[in-house]
Amino acid sequence: MPQARRIVVDGNEAAAAVAHRLSEVIAIYPITPSSTMGELADSWSAHGRANIWGAVPQIMEMQSEGGAAGTVHGALQAGALATTFTASQGLLLMIPNMYKIAGELTPFCMHVAARTIATHALSIFGDHSDVMACRATGFAMLCSGSVQEAQDMAAIAHMATLRSRIPFMHFFDGFRTSHEVAKIEELSDDDLRTLIDESAIRAHRERALTPDRPVLRGTAQNPDTFFQAREASNGFHAACAGLVREAMVHFGALTGRSYDLFEYVGHPEADRVIVMMGSGAETAEETVLDLVARGEKVGLVKVRLFHPFSTDAFIKTLPQSVRSIAVLDRTKEPGAVGDPLYLEILGALREAEDDGLSMFAKAPRVVGGRYGLSSKEFDPGMVRAVFANLAEGKPRNHFTIGIMDDVTHMSLPWDPDLDIEPKDVKRAIFFGLGADGTVGANKNSIKIIGEETPFFTQGYFVYDSKKSGATTVSHLRFGPRPIQSAYLIKQADFVACHQFEFVDKVDVLERAAPGGVFLLNSPYGPNEVWDRLPREMQEAILSRKLRFYVIDAYKVAKEADMGGRINTVMQVCFFALSGVLPREEAIAKIKGAIEKTYGKRGDVVVQRNFAAVDQTLANLHEVPEPTVMTARRGRPPMVADEAPDFVKRVTAVMMAGKGDLLPVSAFPPDGAWPVATAQWEKRNLAVEIPVWDQKICIQCNQCVLVCPHAAIRAKVYDPAALAQAPATFKADDFRSKDMAGMKYTLQVAPEDCTGCTLCVHVCPAKDKTNPRHKAIDMAPQRPLRDAERENYAFFLDLPEADRTRLGAIDLKSSQFLQPLFEYSGACAGCGETPYIKVLTQLFGDRALIANATGCSSIYGGNLPTTPYTVNKEGRGPAWANSLFEDNAEFGLGMRLAVDAHRDHAMQTLAALRGPIGDPLAGEILEAVQDTDAGIVLQRERVRDLKSRLVGIESPLARRLETLADYLVRKSVWLVGGDGWAYDIGFGGLDHVLASNRNVNILVLDTEVYSNTGGQQSKATPLGASAKFAEAGKEIPKKDLGLLAMSYGHVYVARIAFGAKMAQTVQALQEAEAYPGPSLVIAYSHCIAHGYDMAFGVDQQKLAVSSGVWPLYRYDPRRVGRGEPPLHLDSGAPKTKIADYMRNEGRFRVVEKADPVRYQRLLKLAERTMKQRLAVYQQLSGITVPLFEGAGPSEGDPPGPSQPATEKH
């Protein structure tokens, strides 16, 4: 057996590399955590990498997973070898086709990075709830527990499906396996050629649907035949497990890695056995071996092939000595007798006993337990606790392990500190920021160690939920044997903290092993740093006798022109201190890796990295062994003292990274979560913040509008309020004739600002004698923090603007309204959030928001803290996320409910008109609510109504009490990205537009799937490079606005706040006021465009001035007035499209890769732009004739023929 090549890859790559080489057609759609598999397959095909038959697989990104499943189904029918990759909701969308594919006995293998299905909340992390939802499809289900297995089982699944004709779902644990980086033995092309049965492929081809030998599939069968025909395939399912075993034997003979349907590890005469599958089984195996070595009679059955379940094989795997069995499920099936694996095992044991196959002296007791939902840790302490439970006389059944259930008391206690890892495994933990490159450097280190030394390696990376200033924690292991510890490191020999700020925020030494090394990136040198540490950290260093090192990595990086990328510097320190490799050798390898990574992108980056490497060691210092505590302070509390109880009790614990410690009772049982929590998370991300110079400011409020985080705000208020102002609080006379004598303040939220500088970029007010100085300039945050914190608190207490006094809301006045969306975790400089913020300023106190899954649902609803908030009356946006694909329908449902409540309320009010009395009842029923003043008046009337209802003894009055608030106009918004609106949700969106109901749709168009990492959507513009369109998209962006206009009754606007803020504010108000469906498409600059977001506003201007993004408003009501319904808000192109494209990496990368192609695409883009503009220009000159007729025609606003709509 020749030695296999050892490679360092993650689980996704391991599986995809096999799938790509064994497929001809691959249909894909991005979904976390499986997206990488599709991306890699696409990239390999794009670069001409062939399958084992020498052909390059065809890759097709679809509009949804449903579409991907349909496509592979068709490809399979036509005789191709096909695959797909998915997870979670995506897998659920494939289920209908999976039934078909299995029912037709089609060889097919899909690969699933198993992920939690959204229930009370969405989770991107891993468990088996998605795959278990597919149990009834007829697919075989084969499970991998490690990166090596993800590769090996992928091959076995492809082998077995061809032989058995049963389609396979090969799955592994999302994140834990899909994203774990490990050293594995690679399967070569020759290996795969040896393993795959060509005759089975021939048979598949011969069954292909072809006009040369036509057959019919997909017939409709009736009661007389369906049942029998359904049973006709039984033999194939029955034979499947045997063929899988044959495949495993064949595989083992070739590679030396043996697998079986079920595998037993542990004591040969075990009395207690755990049965489970997936990565948890690796941890269980490690623990079982440790317990056996301690003399315990325990064992583990690892389930590989879950379906078709082989009872015979399972029974033979169990030792006869077993007395009790714990079956662990990584999913929850509420209402069932137990979770799926448990039920399967119970059934198998019972059948075996009934059939006389069982050889146990006494039937073992079986209990079921649940673990690891949403990637919850599953560690050796928990495995021991499960065995301890089994040792009880009457072990607890239906238990949970890994959480503290203080409500239904189902959880088992365990020892969270148990550490059984062998001492010869080196363990290191790194705390970094996303932006500093820590994870990338660690992956690099793993590759170096894995590929250049005999060590086995493992890397696992924990990210927080924020897109800006995200914390990353890397867990790295290196050891002489394959690493099975599928859990976070308990005790690290090496802890590195790459950000000094963390010493006050995170318990970085929590997992530091006694005698270990602590490396801190510190602006303070070895003689100064000690006194700067909080008490807790000093204590940990002293008590654990840590060797303490510091380096000023930012200084080294700066001197090497590396900006904020300290990754190389910290990587050198790690190698220097950990001793994994000799220093000189390590440095040479690091340089080699740098050359390999960056070499093709030019020598400048390589040279700068080299310079950073060369400067590092001279700047690395050991801190003289500290002996005494000198700290006068502890780590500051997570949230302010005045935070609400829930925030202190629950949110703050999650913010501290200790959410695992929260018991079940801490949580609302239905997923409803309090709003207004982001204000308590003071992240202090900005190195510099804007500083206001009131002498120069023209009070235009543009900075307030563009701020993505609502961290710069304006207020107008009575001068008397300044009496209590802090000393450094700034104010100026408000420049307005209508509100003379009032004061104006522009105030920054110093601890919430991300330092993106959009506000400074947009500021038009310059100091004439020194134009470099503007009305707002950036200045270091740290010296300003305390004073500005106090100023901001005072500012927030100043009275909010009186909406009824502001008159018609325009750009400037809109920015005096309180934002009800603040301090989100969106990227610094985000191009989406300013739209949401202004939406909440305009309508937030009466808005329901249905939010499609994507960036906006993540920064909108990802815990621990969320940005939607309330005004002083307690009103604010009511926000919910259903799914990615159904958001339009979800929002429509909200509208229907609100309308039903309002109609019901009006009907009830009319019935109670007598006891309530006029004029109040009449005024409410006839109220016009088309202005803020009208709404305020109606709210007051409803308040009166409620007080009068108290005195009315009637069931109708009780009913009206619950419905009365719906007499005040509500605003329903359907918000999401282009992936939703253009692709996966388009069918629903189209239907909702056609419904003629009063819903407002805001499409945050970043022209790419931003949240999952930049895959193309149908909104991606021609010429842009994106994942799945690496060489630059050939087809123009879909014109969603024009499609919507074709209905005639839909209000449509295209906006770009950076180009024309007033039009943005106007269009949003018109859309909301329009009594039918409205669609607003908003240009949203995005990090996936490949440039510094500080220039987002400049790029928006160029997008509009070059004609790429024309601004318009299409208002059907204009038809009735004899005016053209389409009004263009931007003129003829003034700048070149090339100048717009040249600034963005997504276009530049095409030019760099293939200049000739770029020129062709540029010309095409120019032509398309001109053609579209010409169409708009012609449309904007067309009036639509009004013909007399019976039915509604274009331009008829929704009227009496429509379902009841609100009065305005």
Next chain:
Amino acid sequence: MNLSVRYLGLDLPNPLIAGASPMSDHIDTVRRLEDAGAAAIVLRSLFEEQILREQVSAFEHSESHSESFAEALTYFPQPQTFLFGPDEYLEHLRRVKVAVDIPVIASLNGATPGGWLNYPPLIEAAGADALELNLYRLAFDHYLSGQEIEREAVDVVKEVRRAVRIPLSVKLSPFYSSLAQFAGQLDRAGADGLVLFNRFYQPDIDPETLELNRSLYLSDHRELPLRLRWLGALSGQLRASLAVSGGVHNGRDAIKSVMAGAHAVQMVSTLLQHGPERLGAILGEMKDWMAQFEWESLETMRGNMSLKRCPDPAAYERANYVQMLQGWRE
């Protein structure tokens, strides 16, 4: 009638060269220039500073957001072929060489000693027939003397001369305190030709917005006399051949340049304004003029109005200025 010239050791059928400009970015434009009669073409400069910025910004845009969010470890595909810096330029140079038969002169604007030295051999290997060094430098440093700047430039020419065998020209600005002496130094350092003069992007001030706008105005006839004077001053004094660049808009301008001493005539603005075919028309104007005034060859014409040979050398010198002022007063 013989319009042939020898410039940088290259035998050219006529003196008209398309100077460094965006025109050379497109193969079809390059072909049209050749068809119009261009004797050679200078490619747009390879700017080392641009290469540095592009490499760094590409690194930033692909790296700065990666590996920080669980759902998206990267935001961009990673193309395996990536033409960065010199590669892109060299690839274009190769394509131009294949597309046309006329000599192709590459142009380089270095920013660091390394850049000046690393790129010329690559350019030579990619097939350039000659290399024009674009010595563009703004001397904003209060502590850097003119001597030092000139010495560095001369060193660059010496080093490049050692590194490549193809002919070497140097494109100069008029802003040197002792241009004639400096030209002599460059000549001795191994420059085969001097191009007079470079034209620059100039910042313009927008007084309303208080912003600087970078603008490049096309040249016109008014820029020619400065060049004629220095051609005249250098003609016949150097081993290196001379080219005019800036201000030639018709056949008459070209004739004047040759009379002042130019071996070659580079044109950009008029070609950008009127298209590559304008070059053919100018060539026609030259021929017509020479026929009308009975000139047999450019060789006999060159330098007849140089400082050395013109009837009134004082007109090139200070007296010229004084006279003009007096004339104006009268």
